Every structure is written in C-alpha cells, then in structure tokens.
Amino acid sequence: MNERTAPIFLKYLRPNKAFPTVWCEGCGIGIILGAIVRALDSLGIDPSEVAMVSGIGCSGRMPVYVDFASMHVTHGRALAVATGLKLARPNMKLIVVMGDGDAVAIGGNHFIHASRRNLDMCAIVVNNMTYGMTGGQFSPTTPTGDPSYTSAYGTIEPVLDIPALAVAAGAPFVARTTVYHVMEMQRIIARALGRKTFSVVEVLSNCHTYYGKMTGMKTAVEMLRWMKESTAPVTLAPERRIDKMPRGVLHDVERTEYGEAYQELLVRARADRARVVAAGVPLP
Amino acid sequence: MPMSDPTSSEPAPRATDPRLAPESNVRFWDGNRACAEGAIMAGLGFYGGYPITPSTEIAEFLSWRLPQEGGVFIQMEDEIASLAACIGASYGGLKAMTATSGPGFSLCQENLGLACMTETPLVLVNVQRMGPSTGQPTRPSQGDLMQAVWGTHGDHPIIVLSPSSVAEMLSLTVRAFNLSERFRTPVVLLADEMVAHMREKVELPPPGTLDVWNRPRPLNPPEDYVAYAETPDQVPPMATFGEGGYRYHVTGLFHDQDGFPTDSPPVIDAWMHRVFRKIEQNLDLICSWELLVDGEVYDSSNAQAGLEAVPRCDLLLVSYGCSARAAVAVPRERARTAVLRLKTVWPLHERFMGDLLGRVPNVLVVEMNRGQMTREIERLAAGRSRVRGVLRYDGEMITPAHVLAAARELS
Numbered sequence: 001m002n003e004r005t006a007p008i009f010l011k012y013l014r015p016n017k018a019f020p021t022v023w024c025e026g027c028g029i030g031i032i033l034g035a036i037v038r039a040l041d042s043l044g045i046d047p048s049e050v051a052m053v054s055g056i057g058c059s060g061r062m063p064v065y066v067d068f069a070s071m072h073v074t075h076g077r078a079l080a081v082a083t084g085l086k087l088a089r090p091n092m093k094l095i096v097v098m099g100d101g102d103a104v105a106i107g108g109n110h111f112i113h114a115s116r117r118n119l120d121m122c123a124i125v126v127n128n129m130t131y132g133m134t135g136g137q138f139s140p141t142t143p144t145g146d147p148s149y150t151s152a153y154g155t156i157e158p159v160l161d162i163p164a165l166a167v168a169a170g171a172p173f174v175a176r177t178t179v180y181h182v183m184e185m186q187r188i189i190a191r192a193l194g195r196k197t198f199s200v201v202e203v204l205s206n207c208h209t210y211y212g213k214m215t216g217m218k219t220a221v222e223m224l225r226w227m228k229e230s231t232a233p234v235t236l237a238p239e240r241r242i243d244k245m246p247r248g249v250l251h252d253v254e255r256t257e258y259g260e261a262y263q264e265l266l267v268r269a270r271a272d273r274a275r276v277v278a279a280g281v282p283l284p
Numbered sequence: 285m286p287m288s289d290p291t292s293s294e295p296a297p298r299a300t301d302p303r304l305a306p307e308s309n310v311r312f313w314d315g316n317r318a319c320a321e322g323a324i325m326a327g328l329g330f331y332g333g334y335p336i337t338p339s340t341e342i343a344e345f346l347s348w349r350l351p352q353e354g355g356v357f358i359q360m361e362d363e364i365a366s367l368a369a370c371i372g373a374s375y376g377g378l379k380a381m382t383a384t385s386g387p388g389f390s391l392c393q394e395n396l397g398l399a400c401m402t403e404t405p406l407v408l409v410n411v412q413r414m415g416p417s418t419g420q421p422t423r424p425s426q427g428d429l430m431q432a433v434w435g436t437h438g439d440h441p442i443i444v445l446s447p448s449s450v451a452e453m454l455s456l457t458v459r460a461f462n463l464s465e466r467f468r469t470p471v472v473l474l475a476d477e478m479v480a481h482m483r484e485k486v487e488l489p490p491p492g493t494l495d496v497w498n499r500p501r502p503l504n505p506p507e508d509y510v511a512y513a514e515t516p517d518q519v520p521p522m523a524t525f526g527e528g529g530y531r532y533h534v535t536g537l538f539h540d541q542d543g544f545p546t547d548s549p550p551v552i553d554a555w556m557h558r559v560f561r562k563i564e565q566n567l568d569l570i571c572s573w574e575l576l577v578d579g580e581v582y583d584s585s586n587a588q589a590g591l592e593a594v595p596r597c598d599l600l601l602v603s604y605g606c607s608a609r610a611a612v613a614v615p616r617e618r619a620r621t622a623v624l625r626l627k628t629v630w631p632l633h634e635r636f637m638g639d640l641l642g643r644v645p646n647v648l649v650v651e652m653n654r655g656q657m658t659r660e661i662e663r664l665a666a667g668r669s670r671v672r673g674v675l676r677y678d679g680e681m682i683t684p685a686h687v688l689a690a691a692r693e694l695s
C-alpha cells in the first residue's frame with residue numbers, strides 16, 4: 001500500500017478486520033478487488049451506499065474485505081439474493097461478485113433471469129476457467145481439451161461464452177476484460193457502476209494454482225502473459241484480432257430497468273386500490 | 285379469488301358480494317387468501333415466489349394486493365431464487381415471505397439453511413401436497429413435517445407452525461411473522477391442501493387490535509454495532525442494509541459476533557449454543573396449542589389447569605393441521621377423550637408435553653403421514669403412556685371414524 005492508494009483502501013476496505021486474504025499469492029481476484037475499489041472512488045461513491053453480494057468460491061470471498069454492507073451467500077445464488085436486496089433498497093449500489101462456476105454453472109438460471117429482468121446492479125464474473133475453491137475441477141468456461149482435476153483426459157465439453165449468454169438473455173451492458181489490463185478493467189467497472197442497468201463485466205482472472213498448473217502456466221506471470229497475448233480490444237478491426245478473445249465493452253444498449261418499471265407498476269396499483277375502495281369493496 | 289384485472293374499470297367481482305358489507309368483520313375466504321391477507325396485516329413488504337399447486341393462489345392474490353400497499357411482489361425463476369430473494373429483502377429491511385409446496389419446498393432447503401445461519405427473519409409457507417416428487421399435487425398430506433424441521437443440512441433451530449382452519453391460516457401467518465421478527469429466525473408455516481383450498485368463516489381482528497412485532501433494531505451507532513452480538517435474550521439487533529450507515533458482513537459460513545468467518549471451535553460452539561438457546565429459553569412464547577378436555581379449551585396461558593383436567597380422560601389424541609379437524613370431533617362420540625391440538629409443531633414444549641403424556645394411559649397421534657410426529661410423541665412419553673399413530677397417507681382426509689376405530693382397538 002503506497003501513500004497514494006492508502007486513503008482509498010482505508011475508505012473502502014476492512015484492513016483491521018479481515019486481512020490477510022485467503023487468496024493464493026498473485027491470484028487475480030485481489031487485482032479485481034483493487035479495480036472495483038478504485039472505480040468506486042473515481043465515481044465518488046460513499047461506501048455506506050454500496051452492498052456487495054457474492055456466492056461461493058475463491059471469488060466469493062471478496063465481500064469479507066470490503067467495508068460495505070456485504071453478503072456471502074450460497075453457491076450460485078448471489079444474483080437472486082441481490083435481487084431481493086435491491087428491490088428492498090432501490091437506492092443502494094449493488095455489486096455482485098461471482099466465479100465462473102458460481103455465475104453460469106450452478107447459478108446459470110439466475111444469471112439468465114437477472115440479465116432478462118435488467119434490475120440495476122453490476123455483476124462481476126471472475127472467470128478463471130476453473131473451480132478454484134474446490135481445487136481445480138473443470139468449469140463451463142474451461143477451454144475444451146484442457147486437463148483438470150475432473151478431466152484427466154481433457155474436457156470434451158464446449159466452452160460457454162459468458163458475454164454472449166448475457167447479451168442473449170437481455171443484459172443491456174456487457175463487457176469483458178482481464179486482470180492483465182488493470183486500467184481498462186477499472187474504467188469498464190466504473191462505466192458499469194455508473195449505469196442504472198444490469199451490467200455484466202466478465203474478468204478473465206488467473207488461477208495459476210490450479211488451472212495454470214494443469215495447463216503449463218505455473219505462475220501468475222505466465223498466466224497474465226497468456227491473457228495479454230490471447231485477447232484483443234473489440235475496437236480493433238476483426239482481421240487484426242483473429243483467434244483472439246475480444247475485450248472491452250461488447251454490448252451497450254438502452255432497455256427499461258426493472259426497478260423503474262416496478263415504480264410505474266406501483267402507480268397503477270395505487271390507482272387500482274383507490275378505485276376498489278371507492279367502489280366500497282372492503283380491503284381486506 | 286378476488287383477482288382484479290388492473291386494466292378493467294370493474295371492481296373485483298367476488299369481494300362485492302352484498303352479503304359482505306364493508307363494515308362487517310366477517311369474511312368467507314379460502315385458506316390461501318387468508319394466509320395472504322394475514323401476511324399483509326403482519327406488515328409483509330416483499331413476496332418472491334414461483335407458482336406451484338396448491339399454494340399458487342397466495343402468489344396470485346399478492347401480485348394484485350401487495351403492490352397496492354406499496355410492497356414488492358416478484359415472480360422469481362424458481363424456488364431457490366425465491367427464498368434467496370427473501371433473504372436479500374429481509375436484510376434490506378422488509379418483512380419477506382414465499383409460499384410453495386412439495387417440490388418447491390425441497391428447492392428452498394438450501395437457502396433455508398442460509399436463513400438459519402444468518403438469522404434472517406422470513407416466513408416460508410409450505411402448502412403440503414402428497415409427495416415425494418410430483419406426488420399428488422391436489423391432495424392433502426402432512427408428509428413434510430420432518431423436512432420442515434430437518435430438511436436443510438446441519439444442526440439448526442427453526443420454528444414450524446401448522447394451521448387447522450382458514451381462520452388459523454390468517455392468525456398463524458401473522459404469528460409466523462411475529463415470531464420470525466422477534467427471534468430473527470425463519471419460520472415455516474406448514475399448511476396443507478385441505479386448509480388452503482377450503483372456504484370458511486374468518487373473523488377479522490378489529491382495526492388496531494392486531495399484535496404486530498418487529499425485529500429488534502440496533503441502539504448502538506454504526507461504529508459500535510456488533511452484528512451478531514450476544515445479548516441477554518440471545519437475539520442480536522438487526523441493522524438494515526443501506527440505512528443509517530450500518531456496514532457489516534453477513535455470511536453462510538460460521539462467523540464470529542462481528543459476522544466474519546471463523547473456524548474456531550469455541551466460537552462455533554458459542555454460536556450453536558446461542559441460536560438454540562434463543563429458541564429454547566422462549567418456548568413459553570413460541571409454543572402454542574389447544575388442549576380440549578370435557579368441552580373446555582385450555583391453551584398455553586392456562587397450561588397447568590389443562591394438565592390437572594387431563595387425568596379425567598383415558599385417551600389423549602395429539603394432532604395438528606388438517607388432521608386435527610378429525611381429532612377434535614372425536615370427544616363427541618367417545619367420552620373421556622382429551623385432544624391436544626398443536627399449533628406450534630416445532631419446537632415442542634418438551635416439559636409440558638412430557639408432563640401431559642404421563643397423565644393418560646393411552647395416546648393416539650392423528651396425522652397424515654407415516655408417523656413423523658408419532659415418533660416424537662413416543663420419545664416425549666418416554667414409556668409412561670402407550671403411544672400409537674392413527675395414520676393415513678393415501679391422499680384422502682383422515683376422519684373421526686378412523687380415530688374411533690383405532691380407539692376401539694386399544695381396549
């Protein structure tokens with residue numbers, strides 16, 4: 001922690017309570033935590049207005065370190081819990097942190113329907129292409145053919161494209177970035193947090209401990225190099241990014257936000273109530 | 285259902301029945317409607333659910349009525365999400381509920397555990413149908429009793445209430461909210477298809493007379509707030525997320541008083557003791573029942589008088605929910621029969637029950653499953669009385685004739 005970053009971390013983190021983190025040295029999740037905190041600071045958001053909700057996994061441990069209202073719930077269910085919380089506290093800024101297994105394997109149904117509903121929150125999917133917490137089994141985003149602790153002969157399963165799923169299900173803001181591209185990640189998260197929509201940010205992250213070890217990238221540095229080399233900005237002409245994963249803001253459209261639609265529904269319901277009462281119908 | 289099409293200008297049809305003058309406090313409702321109305325009276329702020337027979341009418345009614353009161357109704361993608369959303373809403377400061385049945389109740393079990401672990405006030409209504417699996421959706425059963433108590437994994441306290449009438453669908457729903465708020469615990473309202481779908485008279489409490497309890501709120505400022513503090517009554521005050529600057533951590537992991545994860549055996553042990561103690565030391569408040577002896581009704585407020593009256597009988601029937609309707613009809617046909625109708629089916633008031641069960645030679649437990657309560661009663665009788673079950677599990681209601689036949693076999 002240098003002098004410039006210290007105040008931010010004191011403002012947004014729980015340095016005296018929760019640290020050191022449970023994460024392996026060099027794990028990308030810490031880089032993502034830093035980017036989230038700096039993005040919040042860049043927007044001048046008060047920590048008392050923020051709630052962070054997570055599911056289960058290495059990435060699910062993030063809320064314990066942030067000095068917000070924080071919830072660490074069941075595997076895959078973070079978006080569903082966040083949906084209830086956001087509807088109860090519409091003015092809170094919600095950040096939902098999930099691993100790839102958390103978000104699109106066990107939590108896939110919630111991910112689809114949260115994207116479809118478009119309730120204002122920022123969903124950050126830490127895609128480390130493995131189940132880190134349980135020790136390196138393959139996930140829906142593990143590249144086909146890769147070995148893992150449950151694919152001794154290489155996975156034979158196709159990869160789920162998280163941003164494509166989010167777009168198809170209706171999420172109006174969808175982005176992908178990596179822990180190598182720290183400044184880009186921070187800008188994208190700030191943009192997602194600045195919007196009043198369901199915003200999905202997939203962050204490719206390194207689990208060198210398991211995924212890297214199984215695929216010949218034993219250190220964080222090797223994995224970061226791989227991220228640098230295997231991705232390209234989506235703004236680049238397609239012929240200049242052949243065989244590379246596009247990153248940046250992939251999808252950005254306007255759609256009615258669920259909370260706003262609900263406020264309109266309440267107006268109709270109140271009018272209906274007045275009409276029923278005027279007709280002399282007892283309530284209850 | 286008095287469903288009104290929000291786009292039509294006609295008032296809700298059934299509710300305009302001229303026999304129901306607005307000033308009358310008598311209603312003729314089905315149980316699901318009574319449950320939904322009770323929830324609104326108790327201060328329901330959030331309903332998240334997924335349709336399933338025979339509970340669906342609760343969601344249908346609330347989708348119309350709850351927004352009228354400014355509350356949130358949302359149809360979630362499944363019952364896992366429904367209970368999850370209730371937990372989020374409860375930490376957001378709203379009284380939250382979901383209603384489901386068999387298969388959906390099974391899906392709720394994961395987050396019911398999260399609610400237990402995080403001491404989240406909420407009400408989970410299970411309108412029981414016959415199971416396992418899809419079973420028989422339109423038939424009553426009491427086969428989920430032990431699932432309501434132990435369905436989620438791990439040791440945990442929980443409160444389960446079971447209504448026997450439409451009137452109790454209302455009053456016990458209110459009570460379920462009150463207990464959940466007072467003790468920061470999920471409460472299961474274990475109803476059944478019969479009570480949910482039949483119509484009966486309900487007398488509404490006169491305006492302003494309903495007892496509504498709210499969760500304890502922190503008196504400490506945020507900087508001194510301890511999220512899961514040991515308090516004299518073991519119930520930690522609950523701060524609302526996003527209100528008043530209270531920022532704290534909530535986790536499904538075992539946690540210390542500050543809410544942070546721990547694997548320390550003494551801290552885990554202290555948590556276990558506290559959450560069980562907060563229920564066990566308040567059994568007088570949590571457990572309610574009606575004991576019928578010679579046409580007199582004794583409840584928890586005059587338990588001792590009930591205990592003293594019971595030895596006049598040679599048979600005690602113990603029942604709850606829909607099957608208690610058969611049990612309470614038996615004393616008309618058979619003299620010297622007492623009936624204990626449990627409204628709180630978990631926890632059981634072990635001291636009262638143990639005492640009671642020792643005062644009669646024969647006990648018949650009347651229930652619509654294969655003996656889930658019977659075994660509990662047998663345990664509490666501890667050999668001092670002969671306990672048998674009068675059980676039915678074919679989707680038809682148990683009748684007083686069944687109970688009488690079983691009583692005849694005793695002698």
Ligand SMILES: Cc1ncc(C[n+]2csc(CCOP(=O)(O)OP(=O)(O)O)c2C)c(N)n1
Binds near residue numbers: 059103126128
């Ligand atoms: C219902 C349920 N099933 C399985 C688990 C075990 N489990 C814990 S974390 C995890 C996977 C984590 O992988 P991911 O979501 O990708 O997050 P990461 O640890 O990689 O950050 C699993 C399967 C669980 N906690 N709950």
Ligand code: SF4
Binds near residue numbers: 022029132207209
């Ligand atoms: S196991 Fe992988 S994902 Fe988990 S902390 Fe270690 S490096 Fe990070």
